[in-house]
Structure formats: C-alpha cells, structure tokens
Amino acid sequence: MTTAAHSHSGHAHEGPSWSEHVLARFEREGFRAGGARAAVVELLAEQDCCLSAQEIFDRLRGGGRSVGIASIYRVLDQLFQLQLVQRVDVGGGVARFEAAHPGGDHHHHLLCNGCGRVVAFEDAALEAELDRVAERLGARVAGHELVLHGACADCSRG
Amino acid sequence: MTTAAHSHSGHAHEGPSWSEHVLARFEREGFRAGGARAAVVELLAEQDCCLSAQEIFDRLRGGGRSVGIASIYRVLDQLFQLQLVQRVDVGGGVARFEAAHPGGDHHHHLLCNGCGRVVAFEDAALEAELDRVAERLGARVAGHELVLHGACADCSRG
DNA sequence: GCAATAATGGGAACGGTTTTCATTACCGAT
DNA sequence: ATCGGTAATGAAAACCGTTCCCATTATTGC
Numbered sequence A, B: 001m002t003t004a005a006h007s008h009s010g011h012a013h014e015g016p017s018w019s020e021h022v023l024a025r026f027e028r029e030g031f032r033a034g035g036a037r038a039a040v041v042e043l044l045a046e047q048d049c050c051l052s053a054q055e056i057f058d059r060l061r062g063g064g065r066s067v068g069i070a071s072i073y074r075v076l077d078q079l080f081q082l083q084l085v086q087r088v089d090v091g092g093g094v095a096r097f098e099a100a101h102p103g104g105d106h107h108h109h110l111l112c113n114g115c116g117r118v119v120a121f122e123d124a125a126l127e128a129e130l131d132r133v134a135e136r137l138g139a140r141v142a143g144h145e146l147v148l149h150g151a152c153a154d155c156s157r158g
Numbered sequence C: 001g002c003a004a005t006a007a008t009g010g011g012a013a014c015g016g017t018t019t020t021c022a023t024t025a026c027c028g029a030t
Numbered sequence D: 001a002t003c004g005g006t007a008a009t010g011a012a013a014a015c016c017g018t019t020c021c022c023a024t025t026a027t028t029g030c
Helices: A018-028 A035-046 A053-062 A069-081 A124-137 A153-157 B018-028 B035-046 B053-062 B069-081 B124-137 B153-157
Strands: A085-089 A095-099 A108-112 A118-121 A140-151 B085-088 B096-099 B108-112 B118-121 B140-151
Touching: A018 A035, A035 A053, A035 A069, A035 A095, A053 A069, A053 A095, A069 A085, A069 A095, A085 A140, A118 B124, A124 A140, A124 B118, A124 B124, A124 B140, A140 A153, A140 B124, B018 B035, B035 B053, B035 B069, B035 B096, B053 B069, B069 B085, B069 B096, B085 B140, B124 B140, B140 B153
Parallel strands: A108 A140, B108 B140
Antiparallel strands: A085 A095, A108 A118, A140 B140, B085 B096, B108 B118
C-alpha cells in the first residue's frame, strides 16, 4: 500500500499509481484484460475529484475512445465492489466516482450553489470527530460521506 | 375541507407544531391553500424520519387521499426552497425528505449495511466541528448532509 | 491458430423525477 | 352569494440516469 504521502494540492502524476494497483487487483481477481476497463481506470487515475458516468463517457469519447456507457457503468460497479472507488452522491440524481486510495487520503465535498462546482476538501480534525461520533453510537462505521451545500469561497467573496 | 386534526396519538412533545408553522409560512409567502399541500405537510409532520416521494404517495393513497405524484414533488420542492424540509440522500437514487425544525433539531443518518435500517442521530460537537470546517474553507455553508455507512449498534454487537 | 468465454457496445427497458396541460378550487372583488 | 382571474392539482407524457439484454468482438489457455 505504498506510503505515498501525497496531498491534493500537488499536481502532476503519481509513481506507483492507483491504476497499476487496480489493474493488478483485477488480474488477481481473475478478470480478463479489456479496453473499456483500462480506459475508465486510466481516466479515473488522472482525476483530482469525482466524475459521473456521463462525464467519463464524454471525456473518453472526446479522447477518441469509443466506449459504451454500459461498459462504464459495469466497470464502475466492479471497482466499487472491490472498494477501489468511492461513490460520491452530491444530489441531483447523479452518482459520481473517484479513486479510493488504500491508505486513507479521504476527502469530502462542498457543492457550491453559486457556480455549481464541486470542491474537495479534507480535514483531519473532522475525521477524528467523525470517529468519535461513530464510537459514541456504538456502530462499526465502514465509511462516511459528507456533503456541504452553500457558496464556495469564491462565490461567497463575490 | 380537511379540518386539520393533527396530533394523533403518542408524541407528546409537539408544541407549536411544525405543520402549523409551515402552513402559516406558506400563507405569508402568498401561496393559496390547497388539499395536496396540506396533506403532504400533515403527513410529514407525523414522521420521525425521512420519507421518499413514493412513500408519501403510497401512504396518502392508502389513507384514502387521491393526490397526484406530481403534486407531491411540487410540494416537496416548495418546502425545500423555503428550507422547511431537509433533503436526505442515502443513495439508491431516491431522495427522501423530512421536516426541518427551525431551531436546530438537526440530525444525520447511519445507513446500516447489516439490517438496512436508517438510524438517525445528532451530535452537537460534530455540528460545531462542521461549522469550524466551513469557516476554514471560507465558504458560506447553508447546510450539510452526512451519511455514515456501516453496521449499526445492534448489528455490530452480533 | 482455435475454441471457449469474458468483455464490450448499442439499444431497449426501467424507475424516479420533471414537465405539460386541461381541470378544479381558492380568494378577492363585486 | 357569485363571479372571474388565476393558483393548485392530477393524469399522462417527457426526461434522464441507470440497468438489462444480446449480438459481436477480443482475450486467454490450449
């Protein structure tokens, strides 16, 4: 699980990448290689934040790849089952997905009602607080999802 | 019609009921009275937790009321615009709604992957932490939604 | 290479939500 | 009271994201 201490503000590419990890995992699980799956994984690996199936479709088509929307949903589902992607639901009836990095690197989202953007953020104290809440509830919490609604820094400044 | 005979059975802590507050607000906003709106508001007022539009539809139909699903969505949207209901999204592509009480009384949800139940909870410290996060981001956060996934207290006790 | 079969893509099917539109009902003016 | 303008309503159609189905394509073990 590569103790890659990387943060989001960093740009550029990663080394022992998520996509390699994912592809290896797929092979280990007995899946065959396939163009659509590789394309989706590759695209997701490049992202800083979540994408919807339609966005993935559009970008792959835009990049010359001819993937079917059904394949995208299939791959996303497989990735989700293996817990290799996180499903992000910011409302509006569209599911978004983003790479789930093994050792944490967990973030949440602010949905700006001004510009419509989805802003990612992370906060260690918040995570600690969430752990405390889970403990108080006596629940074994496997994951959580938080969405803030409001005006992002840019829009609230305007 | 419909002499709003609210307060059915148990639940002794109603006070200045939510439905009255809502109906008054609607009138103040210049809305006309209407059967469908009253029915939805009345039903939501009785709930302890969130309902989907379809559930509202079924319950009202079951109660002999002939409301159209379109009216339900319309009323829910109006309520949401006025911030009188909270939209709860626990995934699965269905939106759920619950009464939003003016002075706080704000809760979140744990979706148990063992028994499938939706457990509501509230936590003041968590809310404070969320406020802090909003401030750190420089965003003007109007609301937030948190869903925990995992095994609830009962299921994790095994 | 060859066959078995998983992976893929197009399109139809599906379910929740939104829109449209004719009808009904509310409310203010008379 | 009733009349008229118009908001509210409900049925059905449209819409859209997602899932299903199936013929075709591509990968893998042999």
